[in-house]
Amino acid sequence: MKVITIQISVPDGVEVRVNGGGQAAAGPQRPFVAQPDPAYPGGVCPEHGEEWNLVPAGLSKTKVNQDGSPKRYNAFWTCPSYGCSQKPPKPGVVEDVTGFSEADGMPF
Ligand SMILES: [Zn+2]
Numbered sequence: 863m864k865v866i867t868i869q870i871s872v873p874d875g876v877e878v879r880v881n882g883g884g885q886a887a888a889g890p891q892r893p894f895v896a897q898p899d900p901a902y903p904g905g906v907c908p909e910h911g912e913e914w915n916l917v918p919a920g921l922s923k924t925k926v927n928q929d930g931s932p933k934r935y936n937a938f939w940t941c942p943s944y945g946c947s948q949k950p951p952k953p954g955v956v957e958d959v960t961g962f963s964e965a966d967g968m969p970f
Pocket residue numbers: 907908909910911912941942943946947948
């Protein structure tokens with residue numbers, strides 16, 4: 863394997879762009895794939911004890927695609943408390959098939 867050392871000196875206030883600057887630094891964007899609404903994941907926010915709230919699929923108000931159109935997102939569950947970043951565990955990890963309620967205590 864060849865090793866190439868590149869030295870770049872950047873003066874203050876200069877933005878560095880690689881590959882012509884056409885691509886954002888974040889790299890290639892994955893194409894949006896629409897998913898059906900996820901099932902209720904069960905449980906509550908570990909921070910607030912609130913049941914998860916389903917945010918319906920829609921268009922982002924803050925993020926845009928490279929062509930300037932708003933980014934789409936799929937429905938997801940989140941804590942209803944404003945500003946809370948807690949998210950339920952991924953579906954499939956926690957699965958309530960017994961109808962067991964957490965309020966009754968752990969079954970084991
Ligand atoms: Zn929360």
